[in-house]
Amino acid sequence: MTTADPADLLALAADTAREAGAVAADGQAGIGVLDTKSSPTDVVTAMDRAVEELIRKRLLAARPGDAVLGEEGGAAAGESAVRWIVDPIDGTVNYLYGREDWAVSIAAEADGEVVAGVVAVPARGDVYTAVLGGGAFCNGEPIAAAPAVPLDLALVATGFGYSSERRAHQAEVLRQVLPRVRDIRRGGAAAVDLCGVARGRCNAYYERGLNPWDWAAASLIAQEAGARVGGLNGAPAGPDLFIAAPGDLFGELHDLLEPLGADTDG
Ligand code: IPD
Ligand code: CA
Ligand code: CA
Ligand code: CA
Known part of the structure; x- marks a missing residue:
């Protein structure tokens, strides 16, 4: 209640x-x-x-x-x-x-x-x-989120934390993601990125190191717009890793990020 x-x-x-x-x-x-x-x-x-x-x-x-x-x-x-x-x-x-x-x-x-x-x-x-x-x-x-597209046709938004150690690792992950997708966007505001997924201005979003204030409102908006929001291996989205994408694209992006250690600092 x-x-x-x-x-x-x-x-x-x-x-x-x-x-x-x-x-x-x-x-x-x-x-x-x-x-x-x-x-x-x-x-x-x-x-x-x-x-x-x-x-x-x-x-x-x-x-x-x-x-x-x-x-x-x-x-x-x-x-x-x-x-x-x-x-x-x-x-x-x-x-x-x-x-x-x-x-x-x-x-x-x-x-x-x-x-x-x-x-x-x-x-x-x-x-x-x-x-x-x-x-x-x-x-x-x-x-509404855009219909799912294959990963290589996906415009993927992401963001980076503030520590140089985390950024060095995030750059390594990005080096491997960039050749696999249509393109990358780093907009600079996690909530705006998630609302972008919610209205089809990008296909997916991922980031490590977010805090609840970054995602609480926008995550509900993305989910209500039809995107799936989650973390690694069925865990809820959270500070370790946050992924938002519609349909099968969620799984494709997840399976790309998982072996790259996108949820670790380096
Ligand atoms: C930051 C932004 C940025 C994301 C960072 C956040 P702030 O929030 O959302 O896009 O990459 O992880 O900390 O500090 O501008 O409120
Ligand atoms: Ca801040
Ligand atoms: Ca923030
Ligand atoms: Ca802030």
Whole structure:
């Protein structure tokens, strides 16, 4: 039994993501690096923190008993069955460089299961939404993943972590993936990549080293759009490896990545 209607959670998440996205878009020009985290390439801007604070404030004002997990603010416990999972700006490096592929991502989990998700991409005017079992939408219009294609005809999106050790291994995996696919895209925002799978702008996506805030909302959107989301050998998608692709393409990409050690750091 969940304690909240997923449609209500979605409405709150969507209003909040729109407001947060507008604030971030207004602050993009002239933004600089405020701090770094795990490595010198792992940057944080003032807007990452300000937007997450705004999102937490709005969500908890509407639903004071809920828990929140956010990239910048960490975990806050609650007493309800609902937990919000927030990436205030997914694609911070794109944001820093004035590029368009960055997103505000908000997911609502009820009793440990993601039941609603919003990914707002303000610079493109796109708001992706999904409720568990209710399909996926962009700006209110239904979206669907492209039909599965053979791996050698697949446009495959991927991303890289922030540590040089992990990147060295990811480059080795990529060296072996690139000759086997139509082409590779590195868009710079995992949530936007997954929404790309959800609307057929690429065929598949894989990455190692993601965190729940990167995927929580967009994973539901990709699944509701018809993509399969999972990890290695039947494991759920997660930090070890995240694969999203429709139909038989999932298995083909999985079977390419598995022997390459795409789920190990090197
Ligand atoms: C990053 C982006 C990037 C992905 C990294 C993520 P952030 O999130 O989604 O595309 O490759 O793994 O950490 O730090 O910009 O929120
Ligand atoms: Ca992120
Ligand atoms: Ca982020
Ligand atoms: Ca970050």
